[in-house]
Amino acid sequence: MCVIPVRIVTLRHVIRWAGDCVEAQRRCCTIGLAIKTEKLAKVYSHDATGRPVGLIDLSFEVEEGQVFGLLGPNGSGKTTTLKLLLGLIMPTSGTGEVFGYPLGSNAYKERVGFLPEGPYFYEHLNGIELLRFYGGLFGMGGSQLSSRIEELLHLVGMWDRRFIRVRDYSRGMRQRIGAAQSMINDPDLLFLDELTSGLDPIGAMEMHRLILNLRDEGKTVFLCSHLLKDMEPLCDRVIILNQGEVCETGRVDELLRIQDEYRLLLSNVSEELIQQLQAAEIATEIAEGGRLTAFFGDQSAALDVAQQAAAAGATIEDLGAHQRTLEEVFIDAVGGNE
Amino acid sequence: MRPVLRVARATFHEAWRRRFLNGILVFAILIIGSSWVFAYLQPGAELKMMVDTGLGAIRFFGMLIAVFLGTRLVPDEIERRTIHTILAKPVSRAQFLFGKFIGGAATVLFNMLLMGVAFYIVFALKAPAFQAAKPEDALILQSMYSNIAKAVVLSFFEAFLVLGIAVVAATIFTWIMSVIFTFFIYFVGQMSDFFQQLSDPDRGASKFAQIVLGAAYKILPHFEIFDIREAILSGTYTPWSMLFKAMGQGVAYLIVVLLIGYLVFNEREV
Numbered sequence: 027m028c029v030i031p032v033r034i035v036t037l038r039h040v041i042r043w044a045g046d047c048v049e050a051q052r053r054c055c056t057i058g059l060a061i062k063t064e065k066l067a068k069v070y071s072h073d074a075t076g077r078p079v080g081l082i083d084l085s086f087e088v089e090e091g092q093v094f095g096l097l098g099p100n101g102s103g104k105t106t107t108l109k110l111l112l113g114l115i116m117p118t119s120g121t122g123e124v125f126g127y128p129l130g131s132n133a134y135k136e137r138v139g140f141l142p143e144g145p146y147f148y149e150h151l152n153g154i155e156l157l158r159f160y161g162g163l164f165g166m167g168g169s170q171l172s173s174r175i176e177e178l179l180h181l182v183g184m185w186d187r188r189f190i191r192v193r194d195y196s197r198g199m200r201q202r203i204g205a206a207q208s209m210i211n212d213p214d215l216l217f218l219d220e221l222t223s224g225l226d227p228i229g230a231m232e233m234h235r236l237i238l239n240l241r242d243e244g245k246t247v248f249l250c251s252h253l254l255k256d257m258e259p260l261c262d263r264v265i266i267l268n269q270g271e272v273c274e275t276g277r278v279d280e281l282l283r284i285q286d287e288y289r290l291l292l293s294n295v296s297e298e299l300i301q302q303l304q305a306a307e308i309a310t311e312i313a314e315g316g317r318l319t320a321f322f323g324d325q326s327a328a329l330d331v332a333q334q335a336a337a338a339g340a341t342i343e344d345l346g347a348h349q350r351t352l353e354e355v356f357i358d359a360v361g362g363n364e
Numbered sequence: 365m366r367p368v369l370r371v372a373r374a375t376f377h378e379a380w381r382r383r384f385l386n387g388i389l390v391f392a393i394l395i396i397g398s399s400w401v402f403a404y405l406q407p408g409a410e411l412k413m414m415v416d417t418g419l420g421a422i423r424f425f426g427m428l429i430a431v432f433l434g435t436r437l438v439p440d441e442i443e444r445r446t447i448h449t450i451l452a453k454p455v456s457r458a459q460f461l462f463g464k465f466i467g468g469a470a471t472v473l474f475n476m477l478l479m480g481v482a483f484y485i486v487f488a489l490k491a492p493a494f495q496a497a498k499p500e501d502a503l504i505l506q507s508m509y510s511n512i513a514k515a516v517v518l519s520f521f522e523a524f525l526v527l528g529i530a531v532v533a534a535t536i537f538t539w540i541m542s543v544i545f546t547f548f549i550y551f552v553g554q555m556s557d558f559f560q561q562l563s564d565p566d567r568g569a570s571k572f573a574q575i576v577l578g579a580a581y582k583i584l585p586h587f588e589i590f591d592i593r594e595a596i597l598s599g600t601y602t603p604w605s606m607l608f609k610a611m612g613q614g615v616a617y618l619i620v621v622l623l624i625g626y627l628v629f630n631e632r633e634v
Contacts, residue, residue, distance in 0.1 A: 116631075132454045132455075142449060151374075167366075
């Protein structure tokens with residue numbers, strides 16, 4: 027009689043063991059990945075043309091230790107993406123994982139920090155109480171939490187203002203305390219939505235330094251912003267979203283590099299020279315004050331035109347390989363998508 | 365459990381900064397404090413009138429606080445987006461909802477305790493004088509001291525149930541709809557015995573009435589079980605077993621309500 031229950035228990039163990047093996051195998055396959063999404067979509071409604079409004083088929087991967095940027099104009103789906111990754115909303119289709127766990131699982135939230143855009147907190151708490159509250163949500167307490175709070179308040183420059191209540195905070199102070207609460211658990215992955223919003227230039231610079239330090243410590247940072255100049259020196263990889271769809275993705279250095287594009291900047295350009303360049307179908311941009319920029323596919327063509335221009339009396343201001351800015355990449359991507 | 369207590373504590377501290385709640389409490393204590401004045405409206409039954417007014421005010425204002433606080437607890441977090449930073453931490457929605465309820469219940473309890481203490485003081489000061497004018501009430505007065513405490517305890521449980529319904533209604537409906545819904549359930553729940561009588565086939569109830577009113581009796585919370593004022597006024601002894609039965613029913617109903625709330629809130633987007 028006792029054989030049957032033993033067999034059942036054994037079978038259960040085998041099934042559980044097999045399940046654990048599959049889970050471990052799955053984790054191993056995704057090791058090194060902080061985030062992975064597959065055709066993740068969140069459709070709120072459809073517009074007059076029947077086009078879905080929301081986020082459409084977002085697939086991307088973020089490796090551990092990267093600073094990843096999610097760029098896009100207002101309403102492009104950045105915040106929706108963040109909310110999906112944090113399990114605040116549910117996808118209409120597609121899947122996603124954070125540290126190998128499905129979206130919304132509490133398991134990965136232990137390792138994650140989040141600073142929302144324009145953060146709101148309980149107004150009646152002061153800086154220390156606020157961080158104590160958030161630390162408590164991670165089960166932290168006692169001297170461990172107290173020393174972490176002190177460390178973070180120094181880090182974000184709020185130690186001297188630690189007893190001020192949140193209701194009396196400026197926008198910049200809210201942003202600083204928001205950054206501190208997002209790091210209370212010493213997260214491996216930080217989601218930062220418009221981090222430098224409301225900060226003065228020095229505050230913004232401090233935050234940039236903070237992100238770079240986090241990257242040096244091996245943390246993964248997921249930045250959402252439309253402030254492209256801020257993102258360019260920080261991000262390793264970016265995704266540009268427009269109207270809920272990915273319109274550009276890649277490593278920042280690759281996106282900024284343009285193969286074989288040279289730029290010649292001239293001043294004192296005569297009408298005759300302009301006509302000659304246009305006749306030769308050379309791409310030009312004419313600015314005020316007789317300044318002209320010409321673009322070339324190869325270096326020798328640029329040198330030929332420079333010699334021709336000098337002979338025609340124009341002044342050569344600059345000649346060299348053209349480096350795009352992230353802003354140009356963004357405008358090209360968003361403009362191209364439209 | 366720690367996240368639940370953290371959320372509850374923050375909710376409790378924040379609730380005390382809600383002006384409407386402070387306003388209700390001040391008004392309630394004014395009414396309760398002057399309950400002895402209302403007693404003179406019924407000459408010859410001043411003691412009963414005072415008890416009726418005082419306990420009635422505690423129940424009514426406790427219910428009012430529960431409705432207006434309960435229907436704001438979760439929606440305020442969503443509107444002010446404070447919920448985002450909380451649910452992004454390892455806090456499940458069940459823990460969050462339960463924490464909000466516990467914090468709200470602590471607020472309601474503390475408010476009603478203040479009302480209860482205020483009434484006890486008024487009662488202790490004025491009741492002997494009223495009883496002296498009517499010696500036959502001596503026995504009733506003796507039993508009243510403990511019975512008033514029992515009535516106040518039952519009022520707590522009633523208010524907790526109302527709070528639970530309000531919290532859950534607010535996760536489903538808009539604010540105004542959830543207020544209306546909670547008041548509706550409260551007032552209809554006061555009449556659940558009446559539904560049972562109307563659905564009784566021996567009293568000529570149709571098959572349809574038996575099904576509809578019988579279902580209403582079974583589904584609705586029975587708020588009248590929390591009201592023992594009549595027993596107190598008549599000097600009838602209220603056994604503890606009856607109290608525990610009422611509390612048990614209230615807690616069981618509350619668990620079901622919060623479970624429904626969790627199921628709804630778990631699917632809700634914030």
